[in-house]
Amino acid sequence: xxxxxxxxxxxxxxxxxxxxxxxxxxxxxxxxxxxxxxxxxxxxxxxxxxxxxxxxxxxxxxxxxxxxxxxxxxxxxxxxxxxxxxxxxxxxxxxxxxxxxxxxxxxxxxxxxxxxxxxxxxxxxxxxxxxxxxxxxxxxxxxxxxxxxxxxxxxxxxxxxxxxxxxxxxxxxxxxxxxxxxxxxxxxxxxxxxxxxxxxxxxxxxxxxxxxxxxxxxxxxxxxxxxxxxxxxxxxxxxxxxxxxxxxxxxxxxxxxxxx
Amino acid sequence: xxxxxxxxxxxxxxxxxxxxxxxxxxxxxxxxxxxxxxxxxxxxxxxxxxxxxxxxxxxxxxxxxxxxxxxxxxxxxxxxxxxxxxxxxxxxxxxxxxxxxxxxxxxxxxxxxxxxxxxxxxxxxxxxxxxxxxxxxxxxxxxxxxxxxxxxxxxxxxxxxxxxxxxxxxxxxxxxxxxxxxxxxxxxxxxxxxxxxxxxxxxxxxxxxxxxxxxxxxxxxxxxxxxxxxxxxxxxxxxxxxxxxxxxxxxxxxxxxxxx
Ligand SMILES: Nc1ncnc2c1ncn2[C@@H]1O[C@H](COP(=O)(O)OP(=O)(O)O)[C@@H](O)[C@H]1O
Ligand SMILES: [Mg+2]
Numbered sequence: 001x002x003x004x005x006x007x008x009x010x011x012x013x014x015x016x017x018x019x020x021x022x023x024x025x026x027x028x029x030x031x032x033x034x035x036x037x038x039x040x041x042x043x044x045x046x047x048x049x050x051x052x053x054x055x056x057x058x059x060x061x062x063x064x065x066x067x068x069x070x071x072x073x074x075x076x077x078x079x080x081x082x083x084x085x086x087x088x089x090x091x092x093x094x095x096x097x098x099x100x101x102x103x104x105x106x107x108x109x110x111x112x113x114x115x116x117x118x119x120x121x122x123x124x125x126x127x128x129x130x131x132x133x134x135x136x137x138x139x140x141x142x143x144x145x146x147x148x149x150x151x152x153x154x155x156x157x158x159x160x161x162x163x164x165x166x167x168x169x170x171x172x173x174x175x176x177x178x179x180x181x182x183x184x185x186x187x188x189x190x191x192x193x194x195x196x197x198x199x200x201x202x203x204x205x206x207x208x209x210x211x212x213x214x215x216x217x218x219x220x221x222x223x224x225x226x227x228x229x230x231x232x233x234x235x236x237x238x239x240x241x242x243x244x245x246x247x248x249x250x251x252x253x254x255x256x257x258x259x260x
Numbered sequence: 261x262x263x264x265x266x267x268x269x270x271x272x273x274x275x276x277x278x279x280x281x282x283x284x285x286x287x288x289x290x291x292x293x294x295x296x297x298x299x300x301x302x303x304x305x306x307x308x309x310x311x312x313x314x315x316x317x318x319x320x321x322x323x324x325x326x327x328x329x330x331x332x333x334x335x336x337x338x339x340x341x342x343x344x345x346x347x348x349x350x351x352x353x354x355x356x357x358x359x360x361x362x363x364x365x366x367x368x369x370x371x372x373x374x375x376x377x378x379x380x381x382x383x384x385x386x387x388x389x390x391x392x393x394x395x396x397x398x399x400x401x402x403x404x405x406x407x408x409x410x411x412x413x414x415x416x417x418x419x420x421x422x423x424x425x426x427x428x429x430x431x432x433x434x435x436x437x438x439x440x441x442x443x444x445x446x447x448x449x450x451x452x453x454x455x456x457x458x459x460x461x462x463x464x465x466x467x468x469x470x471x472x473x474x475x476x477x478x479x480x481x482x483x484x485x486x487x488x489x490x491x492x493x494x495x496x497x498x499x500x501x502x503x504x505x506x507x508x509x510x511x512x513x514x515x516x517x518x519x520x
Contacts, residue, residue, distance in 0.1 A: 051358050055520070076360040087351030091281040092274070103270050104361050106263075132281075148355070252349050253430050 003062070004029045004156050004187035005050065010059035012045050017246040019045040021211035022059065027189060032182045034202030034219075035191045038238050040245030042211040043191040044084055047158050050189075051081040064156055077105075080154030082162045086145040090134040094125055094144050097133065098151055105152035112151070119147035122177060138165045146174065156187045163197060175201060195230040209238045264362045271361070271369025272376075278343055279377045293331035293385060300324050300451070307452065316453045317482055325394035326477040327450040329385045329410070330470070334441045336381035337414040340374040341421020341434040348429050348518075363519050367512065370422070371415045378414020379407040397484030405493065406480050413473050413500040419507025426514035444470045472499035
């Protein structure tokens with residue numbers, strides 16, 4: 001199979017909200033693919049289904065050749081998923097976070113150590129590697145979260161707004177690294193609200209709106225078609241109004257944040 | 261199978277460290293049992309003048325010392341649910357769920373960490389009460405027996421908080437589940453021996469499994485291991501195991517729902 005990701009009529013309903021509505025697309029191996037859309041369009045929900053965290057209501061999808069419902073473990077071994085919110089253990093150090101994930105993905109302790117120090121260096125976190133994450137700034141957490149996702153050198157990388165909250169220098173470092181990763185064969189599936197980011201990184205983008213795919217093409221062709229920047233393309237396909245979003249009745253209790 | 265052991269081991273280490281952090285949060289876990297121990301053994305001292313009491317212990321402090329151990333276990337293991345709900349709330353559980361870690365390792369690692377915490381807490385409390393004058397008739401060989409009981413009962417007790425954590429994902433509900441400790445520890449022979457109890461209270465004490473766990477600990481501390489106490493100690497283990505069967509069964513059931 002030459003596709004890293006293949007999605008067929010994928011649908012997810014939450015009660016009466018249809019968050020993802022019969023979406024189909026393919027991402028060839030080695031592609032840098034952008035998945036754009038307004039808030040509430042269904043980007044995160046799509047990614048969570050592809051990453052085996054959510055069961056689809058209907059439809060099928062394959063990641064790295066593994067069907068997401070039939071062979072979730074195959075999918076899990078193949079992917080790295082940097083979620084929209086940072087997911088680290090706040091009462092552990094950067095080292096502890098990275099080493100644990102490394103060994104859980106099957107690296108030996110030595111390999112995990114080596115990989116961890118490379119990534120800490122890359123993300124410029126070596127100096128603070130022995131402090132608890134709860135003392136980190138937002139940007140530091142975001143960078144470490146990316147490092148954590150890269151520990152096992154995943155073949156397919158899902159990035160849900162990975163540069164949210166980073167300063168321009170931080171974004172640049174991440175961009176260059178992602179390009180390099182992609183150059184060495186990793187498939188990257190990226191969502192972002194920064195059109196310059198999508199324009200710079202992605203070979204092809206899809207725009208999703210209200211759960212449905214609207215258009216898929218290269219940024220260049222889309223800009224030509226609409227006649228403007230990628231911002232113009234985005235607005236052309238999704239409209240000027242800030243959209244009504246559904247509510248999440250299962251959102252966490254605000255007191256949830258108390259420990260972090 | 262090998263992978264399950266390995267993953268469980270690493271998650272056990274992580275869970276154990278997590279249960280000790282932040283270190284300052286350990287203070288109440290010692291303070292509350294010590295408070296009850298000091299206050300009650302002073303306040304109820306005259307109870308030891310009662311004829312029925314004399315068969316049980318020389319003085320009230322001795323009689324009450326095992327309760328301090330029990331409370332230390334209640335307080336140290338009750339936080340397992342809070343740790344898990346924090347993992348769910350800050351996304352760390354999702355980080356584990358997208359990894360190829362076997363689901364059962366996540367629960368087993370947590371439980372073993374809780375059991376280990378419980379043993380350590382019981383050992384520290386034992387040293388403390390002995391320093392103040394409580395006996396430990398079971399001697400050096402009795403220590404592992406007591407710790408084994410603490411290990412089993414600690415895991416069993418944590419099942420309540422874990423079940424609520426997996427079911428509700430709500431930190432405040434899980435936090436307030438510590439109130440279960442009130443009926444389970446007060447409706448026992450913690451304050452007075454069984455012959456001095458009466459009515460519905462006595463009936464309730466007799467169906468509370470914690471009563472038997474406490475009596476097992478008390479036998480080890482006040483009478484040692486011998487032909488007369490071996491039955492009481494065995495029943496203590498049995499009660500802890502049965503209690504665990506119920507609470508951990510519920511926790512596993514709730515966890516399967518969450519991870520499905
Ligand atoms: N767990 C959930 N329960 C109910 N509704 C949800 C849940 N998760 C997402 N939604 C809804 O599904 C829609 C798509 O959300 P999402 O995929 O997060 O969008 P995006 O990532 O594109 O901003 C939104 O209307 C959102 O409110
Ligand atoms: Mg999103």
